[in-house]
Amino acid sequence: xxxxxxxxxxxxxxxxxxxxxxxxxxxxxxxxxxxxxxxxxxxxxxxxxxxxxxxxxxxxxxxxxxxxxxxxxxxxxxxxxxxxxxxxxxxxxxxxxxxxxxxxxxxxxxxxxxxxxxxxxxxxxxxxxxxxxxxxxxxxxxxxxxxxxxxxxxxxxxxxxxxxxxxxxxxxxxxxxxxxxxxxxxxxxxxxxxxxxxxxxxxxxxxxxxxxxxxxxxxxxxxxxxxxxxxxxxxxxxxxxxxxxxxxxxxxxxxxxxxxxxxxxxxxxxxxxxxxxxxxxxxxxxxxxxxxxxxxxxxxxxxxxxxxxxxxxxxxxxxxxxxxxxxxxxxxxxxxxxxxxxxxxxxxxxxxxxxxxxxxxxxxxxxxxxxxxxxxxxxxxxxxxxxxxxxxxxxxxxxxxxxxxxxxxxxxxxxxxxxxxxxxxxxxx
Amino acid sequence: xxxxxxxxxxxxxxxxxxxxxxxxxxxxxxxxxxxxxxxxxxxxxxxxxxxxxxxxxxxxxxxxxxxxxxxxxxxxxxxxxxxxxxxxxxxxxxxxxxxxxxxxxxxxxxxxxxxxxxxxxxxxxxxxxxxxxxxxxxxxxxxxxxxxxxxxxxxxxxxxxxxxxxxxxxxxxxxxxxxxxxxxxxxxxxxxxxxxxxxxxxxxxxxxxxxxxxxxxxxxxxxxxxxxxxxxxxxxxxxxxxxxxx
Numbered sequence: 001x002x003x004x005x006x007x008x009x010x011x012x013x014x015x016x017x018x019x020x021x022x023x024x025x026x027x028x029x030x031x032x033x034x035x036x037x038x039x040x041x042x043x044x045x046x047x048x049x050x051x052x053x054x055x056x057x058x059x060x061x062x063x064x065x066x067x068x069x070x071x072x073x074x075x076x077x078x079x080x081x082x083x084x085x086x087x088x089x090x091x092x093x094x095x096x097x098x099x100x101x102x103x104x105x106x107x108x109x110x111x112x113x114x115x116x117x118x119x120x121x122x123x124x125x126x127x128x129x130x131x132x133x134x135x136x137x138x139x140x141x142x143x144x145x146x147x148x149x150x151x152x153x154x155x156x157x158x159x160x161x162x163x164x165x166x167x168x169x170x171x172x173x174x175x176x177x178x179x180x181x182x183x184x185x186x187x188x189x190x191x192x193x194x195x196x197x198x199x200x201x202x203x204x205x206x207x208x209x210x211x212x213x214x215x216x217x218x219x220x221x222x223x224x225x226x227x228x229x230x231x232x233x234x235x236x237x238x239x240x241x242x243x244x245x246x247x248x249x250x251x252x253x254x255x256x257x258x259x260x261x262x263x264x265x266x267x268x269x270x271x272x273x274x275x276x277x278x279x280x281x282x283x284x285x286x287x288x289x290x291x292x293x294x295x296x297x298x299x300x301x302x303x304x305x306x307x308x309x310x311x312x313x314x315x316x317x318x319x320x321x322x323x324x325x326x327x328x329x330x331x332x333x334x335x336x337x338x339x340x341x342x343x344x345x346x347x348x349x350x351x352x353x354x355x356x357x358x359x360x361x362x363x364x365x366x367x368x369x370x371x372x373x374x375x376x377x378x379x380x381x382x383x384x385x386x387x388x389x390x391x392x393x394x395x396x397x398x399x400x401x402x403x404x405x406x407x408x409x410x411x412x413x414x415x416x417x418x419x420x421x422x423x424x425x426x427x428x429x
Numbered sequence: 430x431x432x433x434x435x436x437x438x439x440x441x442x443x444x445x446x447x448x449x450x451x452x453x454x455x456x457x458x459x460x461x462x463x464x465x466x467x468x469x470x471x472x473x474x475x476x477x478x479x480x481x482x483x484x485x486x487x488x489x490x491x492x493x494x495x496x497x498x499x500x501x502x503x504x505x506x507x508x509x510x511x512x513x514x515x516x517x518x519x520x521x522x523x524x525x526x527x528x529x530x531x532x533x534x535x536x537x538x539x540x541x542x543x544x545x546x547x548x549x550x551x552x553x554x555x556x557x558x559x560x561x562x563x564x565x566x567x568x569x570x571x572x573x574x575x576x577x578x579x580x581x582x583x584x585x586x587x588x589x590x591x592x593x594x595x596x597x598x599x600x601x602x603x604x605x606x607x608x609x610x611x612x613x614x615x616x617x618x619x620x621x622x623x624x625x626x627x628x629x630x631x632x633x634x635x636x637x638x639x640x641x642x643x644x645x646x647x648x649x650x651x652x653x654x655x656x657x658x659x660x661x662x663x664x665x666x667x668x669x670x671x672x673x674x675x
Binding site for chain 1: 477478479480500501502504505506511513516517518519520521522527530531532534535538570587591
């Protein structure tokens, strides 16, 4: 049995940057790394014996001795061009967790600073270190990531795209990525994090989002890992009064993924919308743990996660909504809808509502069903072949997840990826 | 031409169709009437290829090609159409995209190119005008929130879009008021031609005043027990089926 200290030693060994880091790093980085190490020594990796990991055994990650890549990347434009996003005003590219200046692009935009963490940017002073597990490992060993600051009352029209690509290598390579997105009062922006994971890769990412009064953030996570890729992420969003957080997550890859999304509604009249879509197949595993913390009164939260689950894949959804005693007049609505295409597919879904205030409106609903056999028959009787009919029905089921996506180019990209993925799912039936 | 020879079929082991023979030559309209539970809708579903029914004996042949054992989509491409008694709602799929996909799927299977978009739209507008359907029905999800009558008109819109060689209409008149019945019949009559035929399943003579059949068959207990010209329908309306069931 590997001890937590041994795991850490191993990470330190594989992590050249860490060895050089602490002495010349900014104080906030040092402090975060120290706190991360301490918490991880205490907690170690999670296992399926922990309630929060009950349905998602992270053994494939925790039993592997991961190395890191600090090498200059040899990745060329042709290898990543398909992952670029039309309509992006800025595109920062990271290969195996390391910033790649050559592949990144974008002119300076008024009212915004955006740079890799390695440039020693300052971040909000009230960052709270995580309390163990993968997130603490991220605090301790983050390699790089992006710091975005949008000044007050500045609205960024285009998409800010952060692209994280892992490359095939002989060794099993982990990357630890940390992002900070801070919107000043009345600021607005759209940020897309996309993750392209290759086989035998492990990406451990954490994003710290801070929305000041009246700020609006449209935040996307697009995960496109290959079959033997592993992805663990955490997003923590702190919302001040009158701010709006609009989260869209798309699980359109083939690998193992676990996401924790935590939204803290700290100011009155805040709004958040969490939307998620997963399309899974084979032995894939996708776990979404979301938590909306209604701290302040008069806030509204909306949540809809949907997916089509096929093959022998397994999907987990855990939606926690916490309404604190002070959070009167909270209006919260959560839904999770699933279609199981095969007998061997599995979904474990659990709404978790904890309500301590008495004047609130909180709804939740979950459905798990099969494809409508009558509808399928109807389409076929009209001459539409089975595979195409299946795709039409699954597409019809999932496409509402694109309704809230503002940018047309982004919508088009998702639409194409979804249709590709649904064709794959249909093929194996 | 549709030929059904000595057809026997079960649902969950219970025989429903018990040795049925029927021929509908090109250009003709035939009607099937019969009491509840005689097997009329079952017959329609079997011809269209519903997997819930097990055919134990017999043949169903369309223009010399055996349909049994083939997929529903292959039967459609071969020129068969079934107007459903209970049309299915499909949330998320618009009528427009459904019709176009269905037509192009059939054309592809028949080795033809996809239909020109302008031609498709022109035909669609023309057919919707015949059926007195509001243009908004193009963009609505298939049958979702449609009234009973609107669903039946939508079935006939599909019929006019796909122009099959052989159309089976399963109780298309049920749930229709007189005006809707007239419109739906107008749609069916508009596609009559020497190489198209139609099998109309109904309980009532009323529909057959509008869609005039060449032959009327009476289906009782899984078999055709009597066939005659259109006057048979009005006789049945008066005498009922009791005599025939005895």
